[in-house]
Amino acid sequence: MINVYICEDNPHRILDSVKQNDTVGLYFLDIDLKTDMNGMVLARELRKLDPRGFIVFITSHSELSFVTFNFKVEALDYILKDEPGKLQSKIRECIFNVNEKHTSFNNKIQKNFVIKIKDRSIVVDYQDILFFETSSNIHKVILHSKERKIEFIAKLKDIEVQLDNRFYRCHRSYLVNKDNIKEIDSAAHIITMNNGSTCLISSRMMKGLKASLTVSR
Amino acid sequence: MIKKKSSFISHTAEALPLIGINLLICVIIFVFNVVMGQRVGYTPQIIIFNCALFVLYFIISTIMIVSIFKAYIVKAETTRKQESLDNLMEYTSQIESMYSDLRSFKHDYTNIMLSMAECINERDLTGLEKHFSENIFPLGKELTQGDFQLNRLINIHSPELKSLVSAKLIYAHELSIDINVEITEPVEIVFMDIIDLSRIIGVFLDNAIEAARETLNPTLSFTMLNNHDSIVMIISNNFITKEINLDEINKLSVSSKGSGRGIGLFNAHKIISHYDNVILDTHYKDNVFTQNLEILAS
Numbered sequence: 001m002i003n004v005y006i007c008e009d010n011p012h013r014i015l016d017s018v019k020q021n022d023t024v025g026l027y028f029l030d031i032d033l034k035t036d037m038n039g040m041v042l043a044r045e046l047r048k049l050d051p052r053g054f055i056v057f058i059t060s061h062s063e064l065s066f067v068t069f070n071f072k073v074e075a076l077d078y079i080l081k082d083e084p085g086k087l088q089s090k091i092r093e094c095i096f097n098v099n100e101k102h103t104s105f106n107n108k109i110q111k112n113f114v115i116k117i118k119d120r121s122i123v124v125d126y127q128d129i130l131f132f133e134t135s136s137n138i139h140k141v142i143l144h145s146k147e148r149k150i151e152f153i154a155k156l157k158d159i160e161v162q163l164d165n166r167f168y169r170c171h172r173s174y175l176v177n178k179d180n181i182k183e184i185d186s187a188a189h190i191i192t193m194n195n196g197s198t199c200l201i202s203s204r205m206m207k208g209l210k211a212s213l214t215v216s217r
Numbered sequence: 218m219i220k221k222k223s224s225f226i227s228h229t230a231e232a233l234p235l236i237g238i239n240l241l242i243c244v245i246i247f248v249f250n251v252v253m254g255q256r257v258g259y260t261p262q263i264i265i266f267n268c269a270l271f272v273l274y275f276i277i278s279t280i281m282i283v284s285i286f287k288a289y290i291v292k293a294e295t296t297r298k299q300e301s302l303d304n305l306m307e308y309t310s311q312i313e314s315m316y317s318d319l320r321s322f323k324h325d326y327t328n329i330m331l332s333m334a335e336c337i338n339e340r341d342l343t344g345l346e347k348h349f350s351e352n353i354f355p356l357g358k359e360l361t362q363g364d365f366q367l368n369r370l371i372n373i374h375s376p377e378l379k380s381l382v383s384a385k386l387i388y389a390h391e392l393s394i395d396i397n398v399e400i401t402e403p404v405e406i407v408f409m410d411i412i413d414l415s416r417i418i419g420v421f422l423d424n425a426i427e428a429a430r431e432t433l434n435p436t437l438s439f440t441m442l443n444n445h446d447s448i449v450m451i452i453s454n455n456f457i458t459k460e461i462n463l464d465e466i467n468k469l470s471v472s473s474k475g476s477g478r479g480i481g482l483f484n485a486h487k488i489i490s491h492y493d494n495v496i497l498d499t500h501y502k503d504n505v506f507t508q509n510l511e512i513l514a515s
Contacts, residue, residue: 067381119445144464147501148499151498
């Protein structure tokens with residue numbers, strides 16, 4: 001069940017209403033609210049109250065900055081005021097999108113890894129992670145997945161304890177997801193992943209890896 | 218508060234291997250001279266004299282190597298500054314031409330208003346309608362056609378970065394790439410060396426342009442924003458859908474454009490690794506590729 005809210009002038013009423021309700025909401029917000037709070041600030045407040053809610057901004061062509069909206073509050077989409085002909089189809093598109101996303105979210109709760117950068121969270125499912133690597137800069141760790149390569153400030157040993165046993169610390173600088181290993185070259189001490197990327201394995205950890213692979217397979 | 222070794226010192230340090238080899242060769246000749254000299258029958262004075270000559274040679278050649286290196290660095294810096302200046306001048310002329318378009322429109326506006334006022338005075342609605350659709354409405358389209366939001370760069374407060382970005386975006390626009398620029402608030406680069414940042418952004422934009430060009434409807438998006446006290450820059454482009462290995466593209470001499478290229482991303486990563494407070498997120502979904510660079514306040 002998703003509640004739909006439309007706000008074009010009174011932001012405080014919407015906030016009060018959301019505070020009382022506990023369901024996920026779909027919010028259509030005008031960027032320019034003509035009050036003390038503008039659409040972006042309202043969106044940020046809503047995001048805090050309803051982290052899984054869907055936000056759609058209503059804006060004009062000249063004020064459109066979708067990448068910025070998306071980054072700051074994870075906006076789902078935008079609707080242009082100056083294209084009234086497309087209004088209906090755009091709204092329909094948003095509702096359809098929301099429905100799809102909401103049901104799929106409820107259906108599969110995968111184990112996932114969350115990277116927090118300030119107030120942003122980037123979520124990667126364990127099954128998509130290939131490996132973690134300490135970058136050439138010792139303060140940063142890089143998460144490798146098939147479609148993403150993201151740096152963040154962390155230490156491998158802190159990450160290791162959060163994960164489950166499919167992850168193996170095969171090297172001082174690498175933490176690998178065994179499920180995504182394609183092949184291991186014992187002589188050269190190189191692990192090749194499903195997508196072709198490689199990571200190193202120390203001779204000390206080699207035995208341990210082979211043992212844990214035979215157990216799980 | 219820029220966390221980086223002085224680039225000047227680190228560049229001169231690159232001369233060290235060369236000086237080391239020079240020293241090694243001199244020492245070898247030195248030793249050779251002493252050992253063989255005695256055999257061949259040189260007097261001790263001659264051997265000492267020769268050794269002194271070699272030491273002198275070593276000192277002179279080291280001074281030469283260091284001087285040449287320094288001169289090279291200065292030249293590279295001058296070339297870079299000149300490029301930056303050229304970019305800024307191009308940016309200025311673009312802005313100037315936009316301004317003159319605006320001025321001539323302001324001028325036409327008065328005439329348009331007068332002509333419409335005439336029709337209204339005479340209550341000539343059909344005449345007004347005809348005049349509007351034939352003469353006035355098309356003007357609006359003409360005005361916005363060449364416009365691609367270049368003025369949004371006004372929020373970048375550093376001229377180095379602004380000139381680089383404008384040069385790349387103007388180039389992209391000329392290639393008929395559809396450009397989206399979002400810089401909704403003033404952005405000040407404080408926690409990173411501006412030259413380093415310009416180099417990295419230059420590489421990302423070049424790559425984005427080259428990849429987008431291969432598509433039927435190329436698009437490129439450039440965004441800068443403040444996120445609390447950090448700065449985020451997002452560059453995305455579309456590309457012909459295929460598998461990309463995010464590790465492969467960062468390797469040296471890997472380029473879809475043939476051999477002898479492909480240093481860009483490697484260099485960009487090298488620069489990023491010098492900073493503890495700069496993080497890069499590279500990802501792609503469907504057919505959109507995104508580089509997201511965040512400069513954290515240290």
